[in-house]
Amino acid sequence: MTDSLGRSLADQKATENLDSPWVDQHLKSKAEDSQLNGSTSEIPATIPSPSTSAPDDDKKATIGEGEIAATASGREPTADPLRVADHQLLDALLEQSRPSRRRETAAVVDSVMEKLRANSAECESATPAPSVSLQQGVRPLRGAWRAARWISASLAASVLIAAGGWLGWDGINVSFAHVAAESIHEAAKQPIDREYRVEIAPSIPLAQRRIAKLWVRGGDRFVFDDPGPLGVRLLFGRDEKGMWQVPPVGPPRRGEFAAMRPVSKGADEYVIPYLQLAAVMDRVRSRYSITSERGESLFEGGPRCRKLSATLLPKYRETDLIAPETITIWSHRRTAVIERLELRWPEAGLRAAPKAMVFQLAQQTPVDDQVYRLSTYAMDVE
Amino acid sequence: MDAKDLFEILVRENADMLMVYLRAITRDATAADDLFQETMLTAWKKIDEFDRSRPFGPWLRGIAARLALAHRRKSADADLLFDVATLEHLDHRLSQVQTLAGDTLDEKLDAVRHCLAALPAAFRQAITLRYHEELRPAELTELLKLSGEAVKKRLQRARALLLDCVLAKLSTAEVSS
Numbered sequence: 001m002t003d004s005l006g007r008s009l010a011d012q013k014a015t016e017n018l019d020s021p022w023v024d025q026h027l028k029s030k031a032e033d034s035q036l037n038g039s040t041s042e043i044p045a046t047i048p049s050p051s052t053s054a055p056d057d058d059k060k061a062t063i064g065e066g067e068i069a070a071t072a073s074g075r076e077p078t079a080d081p082l083r084v085a086d087h088q089l090l091d092a093l094l095e096q097s098r099p100s101r102r103r104e105t106a107a108v109v110d111s112v113m114e115k116l117r118a119n120s121a122e123c124e125s126a127t128p129a130p131s132v133s134l135q136q137g138v139r140p141l142r143g144a145w146r147a148a149r150w151i152s153a154s155l156a157a158s159v160l161i162a163a164g165g166w167l168g169w170d171g172i173n174v175s176f177a178h179v180a181a182e183s184i185h186e187a188a189k190q191p192i193d194r195e196y197r198v199e200i201a202p203s204i205p206l207a208q209r210r211i212a213k214l215w216v217r218g219g220d221r222f223v224f225d226d227p228g229p230l231g232v233r234l235l236f237g238r239d240e241k242g243m244w245q246v247p248p249v250g251p252p253r254r255g256e257f258a259a260m261r262p263v264s265k266g267a268d269e270y271v272i273p274y275l276q277l278a279a280v281m282d283r284v285r286s287r288y289s290i291t292s293e294r295g296e297s298l299f300e301g302g303p304r305c306r307k308l309s310a311t312l313l314p315k316y317r318e319t320d321l322i323a324p325e326t327i328t329i330w331s332h333r334r335t336a337v338i339e340r341l342e343l344r345w346p347e348a349g350l351r352a353a354p355k356a357m358v359f360q361l362a363q364q365t366p367v368d369d370q371v372y373r374l375s376t377y378a379m380d381v382e
Numbered sequence: 383m384d385a386k387d388l389f390e391i392l393v394r395e396n397a398d399m400l401m402v403y404l405r406a407i408t409r410d411a412t413a414a415d416d417l418f419q420e421t422m423l424t425a426w427k428k429i430d431e432f433d434r435s436r437p438f439g440p441w442l443r444g445i446a447a448r449l450a451l452a453h454r455r456k457s458a459d460a461d462l463l464f465d466v467a468t469l470e471h472l473d474h475r476l477s478q479v480q481t482l483a484g485d486t487l488d489e490k491l492d493a494v495r496h497c498l499a500a501l502p503a504a505f506r507q508a509i510t511l512r513y514h515e516e517l518r519p520a521e522l523t524e525l526l527k528l529s530g531e532a533v534k535k536r537l538q539r540a541r542a543l544l545l546d547c548v549l550a551k552l553s554t555a556e557v558s559s
Contacts, residue, residue: 081465081467081468082467082468082471085406085464085468085471085472085475086471086475086545086549087541087545088405088406088407088409088472089402089406089472089475089476090494090541090544090545090548091405091406091409091513091541092401092402092403092405092406093402093479093491093494093548094494094509094513095402095405095513096398096401096402096405096487096491097488097491097494097495097513097514098513098514098516101401102398102487102488105397105398105401105418106394106397108397108415108418108419109390109393109394109397109422111419112419112422112423113390113393116389116426179388179391179392179395179438180388180391182395182485183391183394183395185485186485186486292388
């Protein structure tokens with residue numbers, strides 16, 4: 001087998017001084033592959049033409065050099081077609097890695113969803129003859145035939161909705177609910193400061209319900225400020241150095257969840273991993289059976305939230321002693337931000353914890369990094 | 383949650399991957415955008431045919447592949463020479479991409495970024511200028527003070543090395559999953 005990659009890289013090294021252990025290793029492995037497989041590994045003779053904004057003359061010039069164009073021109077293909085396809089995939093991945101390209105894609109989705117929503121709204125309000133209007137700023141589809149497709153597609157969609165075929169998807173398949181959970185998880189991981197009001201219903205007899213506060217920023221910062229079952233303040237948090245705790249008695253401490261749990265044992269069991277909403281959603285995705293329920297408003301006249309119910313999978317009931325039995329999530333329909341979250345534990349047995357914790361989004365306001373730092377609450381500890 | 387919300391979630395989740403697929407097929411941004419919109423509309427119409435026990439992304443790509451083949455039949459564009467085998471191959475590759483770590487395509491593309499970071503500096507520079515800075519070959523020639531042929535070869539070699547690295551990561555991720 002000839003190894004054009006190996007040879008050309010060797011040439012390249014000689015002429016362009018590309019000394020690198022990485023290249024040497026790659027050349028060596030390529031040579032070994034060549035000996036083992038006896039196949040040819042050609043480099044497609046192309047410069048990719050990926051730019052979305054490239055003028056036509058530039059595009060034509062580069063297309064003429066492309067692998068596929070080479071085939072089209074009647075020349076023998078110089079590379080395995082699937083290898084060529086891999087190169088095109090790599091080009092596409094590199095292009096899509098640009099934030100600007102992803103924004104363009106999101107804009108296309110926005111424009112299509114806008115049209116679909118507009119048509120379904122027209123249908124719901126019994127407006128006759130749904131029309132398709134291209135909004136300003138939305139790139140129009142080219143040609144009359146495309147407009148005709150839009151109209152026919154929109155009409156078809158309107159008819160489907162009017163027929164009530166899929167407006168009510170109660171008991172929807174798990175895969176849809178999991179996708180929704182994914183988007184909520186994504187939103188929870190955003191480095192945005194959010195404050196939640198947390199109502200705790202204790203499992204200990206005679207203990208009163210109490211209200212705590214949670215500040216959370218994405219998946220790695222939080223502060224849980226609890227007035228405590230006996231009126232003595234408790235604080236848990238996570239800053240750039242890791243988990244920390246300010247117990248009601250004793251010095252502040254740092255450590256992992258497991259090291260902290262005994263502190264609260266015998267009083268009101270804290271379920272620290274479930275104080276961080278991104279972590280909650282992470283567990284929901286992997287350890288719970290999720291179903292989508294009909295959306296509902298959290299207050300009269302408020303916007304309808306997306307609602308998911310999650311039940312702990314049986315195999316985790318024996319092993320995860322701190323996991324809530326059920327988790328119910330209300331999230332914003334567009335942003336997927338958690339508006340309300342209910343964690344419920346069994347009232348008896350090994351897995352007994354607080355009966356319930358209910359998180360309610362209070363505000364979404366940037367706060368200083370100091371809010372999450374142990375040093376803010378224990379000046380002499382760092 | 384109603385159908386419109388679900389459809390939107392699913393489409394947004396899979397939009398970047400679908401666009402990658404279409405751009406890999408067509409190598410043309412405009413054609414890819416048009417096929418993308420047609421795919422969404424068709425998916426909207428056919429959503430009740432979707433087997434909900436299966437993932438949405440491959441179903442969406444299946445629609446896109448059929449539309450692309452139909453588009454190719456009608457088009458005189460000689461650049462659209464993909465065949466069913468190529469479409470299937472790309473679909474498989476994207477399924478492998480799906481197995482990479484991360485929830486979003488951007489997170490999954492960390493694998494590509496790691497490979498790019500491991501390239502020799504001259505190769506990394508060429509790729510970065512071409513794809514991230516979106517410089518055209520003529521601009522690269524001027525900037526790098528190389529001949530057009532040298533720029534072309536440098537990009538070829540950089541892409542070949544990058545592709546090998548990415549394919550290795552995809553294979554590993556697929557096996558791990």
